Amino acid sequence: MHISLGVNGQPVEADVEPRLLLVHYLRDLLRLTGTQIGCDTTTCGACTVLLDGMAVKSCGLFSVQAAGREITTVEGLAPHGHLNPVQEGFKECFALQCGFCTPGMVLASIALLTSNPDPTEDEIRWALSGNICRCTGYANIVRAVQWAADKMRATGPAPTGMGAILAANAAPGPSQGGSHGAQGAHGGRDGA
């Protein structure tokens, strides 16, 4: 089947088998390997991405179901090296150890803060209860989300996807590395 969708602000088109899972499309065809796979039962959340800003488990969707929609993966969060506040919070609060759950956790947290900019601890824990972390015990993840919430309330939410690229292009300052979100099959561009 032919599909066209947006991934991290870039339009992509592909011919895919109807049964191809979105997570495999992202990982294997677009080589966006930040999105991980930790289970076969849509339980662990390692594969969490944003679908039109909403957190979804990309192992629970076919890629064809994403047709016409906008996907944001972890690679789309800091296209020019400017970390998203949630990424900063994770770093600031040591909210990761092995890092395998981290992309999914970060995206689920962004989705939460988009709909609820000032969550309570219980709201954070509930919102992240579809994401398993085997290393950290979650306390620092909760702190990271609170840290990001504070920062975002002070400075306004960070855009994701296309918005992030536009914002990064508009912002002066250092630009580390290329556009992580625009590699591989959908045509690596230098982003500048």
Added chain:
Amino acid sequence: MGAVMAPEAARKPGIGYSLPRREDDRFIRGQGTFVADVTAPRMAHMAVLRSPLARARIRSINAARAFTLPGVLVVITGELLARRNLAWMPTLSGDVQSVLAVDEVRFQGQEVACVVAEDPYTAHDALQLIEVDYEPLPALVDPTEALSPDAPLVRADKPDNRCYEWETGDLEATDHAFQEAAHVTTLDTYYPRCHPAPLECCACFADVDPDEGRARIYLTSQAPHAHRTILAQLMGLPEQQVQIISPDIGGAFGNKVPLYPGYVVTVVASFLLRRPVRWIEDRTGNLLSTGFARDYRMHGELALDAGGRMIGLRVRLLSDHGAFFADAQPSKFRAGLFHIVTGSYDIPVAHISATGVYTNKAPGGVAYRCSFRVTEASYLIERLVTTAAYELGIDPAELRRRNFILPDQFPYRSATGFSYDSGDYRAALDLALEKAGYEELRKEQEEGRRKGRLVGVGMSSFTEVAGAGPSKDYDLIGIKMFDSAELAIGPTGKAILKLGVQSQGQGHETTFAQIVAHELGISPADVIVHHGDTDNSPYGLGTFGSRSTPTGGAATAVVCRRLVDKAKKIAAYLMEVDDDDVAWEPGRFYLRSAEDREVTIQEAAAAAYTNPPDGMEPGLDAVSYYDPPQLTFPFGTYVAAVEVNPETGEWKVLKFVAVDDCGVRINPMIVDGQIMGGLTEGYAIAAMQRIDFDAQGASSGSNFEDYLVPTAWETPRFELHEMVTPCPHHPLGAKGVGESPTVGSPAAFVNAVVDALVHLGVRNIDMPLTSDKVWEAIEDSRPRKAAG
């Protein structure tokens, strides 16, 4: 104390400083490289066909239909492997394990065949087309039946289903102590089979060039060098031609110590196809077939005198190893380091005997976030002591205090022969009780009981053992359990550190740089740490059993000091004085008689390359293989307060206070992170993680819907406190920490839940303490109405 601590001013940012992790940047951007992320042109994909039955004879395997599928490249069966003498492989415990079943399958989920195809979907489709004709056989599921003469035989080469008999301690003296005892407390408990379940499953990427005889293998491995040696021998490849790369690893917790059939077949497939092949295990395969943990039936007896002093301990163990003995125990110790079962207590005599049996279950018995069997041992003694306290009518804290090994008894020789390094057990208990508000909790419990509230307080004053281990006693498959560090300081004074240990989230790239920074007085930013690639690191046994800091950390300190010794000669040469006239403090050499005349470590390093003294070998690098003189003994006390719902048996944690003493802390933030994570796993084991089997040997825990791991929602809040009693024999005074919380906490939770019900007569509930079991214990304790 032999511990060397830099003066306060020099500590930042070396040891004792919560340096942010340099690993984090790549992970938060999704730029980590896990094995499943590794790819190559022409890469093929492998999928594994597993047995649906726990025990069956394989009459035939017909893969013809699989080949009808376009894109299928090869189907590998046990028969094909047998022709190359690869159908069986060695385990790290000196047994053998089936790579792909040839004649018989011996557990549900066992690897039967592998398909390699152009893409993973095709490989999985092809699995459905392989016809395996099984003749079901009765399975041996219950280990207590394994030794009975009419039990089904798991292995023809193991005629009585017996894996081993093992004992330690003094039987006669122990029996004598029990004759003298005023009181004997007995506990029978089962530490259930559970699975480490790191979030990343196992995976392998193999690129073998048969012409060159060269194999480059990415592996989810906690022990890349050991895996290289075994794979090289198994495959008949010269070891120097085998490169194992263990890149970023998504958690391991003991699960990634063993060698797995999937790895071997991936390598074989790459060899056969002359193409890179990648296999990514799915969660079902991971939970069904890879290294499970525990599965220990324990009978413990504690002898006490009239004053409540412990005078003897007797333990009998029955260990279920599944179909293959594939733990990674030190060869000498079949029950691992279970010797630690005397715990924090001065028990003069003890005897332990263990029987290991084979059953039709997945192999394992891996050390799930603990040194070999330490979790089981710690659980048993902490449950026994608590039970004894109830029987004697003594407060559990008081009974512990009466029996602790005292600070002036160190080094302390335990009844099972361990030499404990250092400790202050009473201080840890007192601190934990104070922080938990023990007295108030007891009052709350008392008042609650009057109103029908069930509040319980449990504690665990664990001592664990880490850092295996001294070469006189410890080896894996004959290789001594040293570990290594290689350090090179270049002409510009920057350092490259290569390690034999490997990281799965522990943050070695940061902490080991801190050790070098601390020792040399340079910035951690000037140190890069390499590990996990056997072509680019000295031989070591890897990271498990909290051994990285005790062994690899010590090796790093030692190698730094070796380079400082050499650099000192260079400094003396540059200052044109005798070596003895020169003193060292981190960062610089100076003249004793004129302290402001100095040569920095950077200047000495430069001279090592540009201007070495006559007769001195140029360069500034060295390698250290550190053979620890002793094990290390981290300790602490955990206090849990819980409330049990009398109607449903559900329980929640009201408070959890942890006091940990792991000796000197290199990066306190990382230590706290390890403790938080370990407590969460300890809670999970106590509360929810269980893998059961039905009478046919079918597993109940093959996915995260059935095998429960806690999310942020269920995980209790933990309050952490620290003590520092340096390890006297470790160059940095460190003991290791990754596992204390998993070792110590399950008993605290169970003690707390039992404590909530103790007035009802409940003395034991086996883990996991699911609500149905707790509810049943409450129901059973109610006075029964007469029947009819």
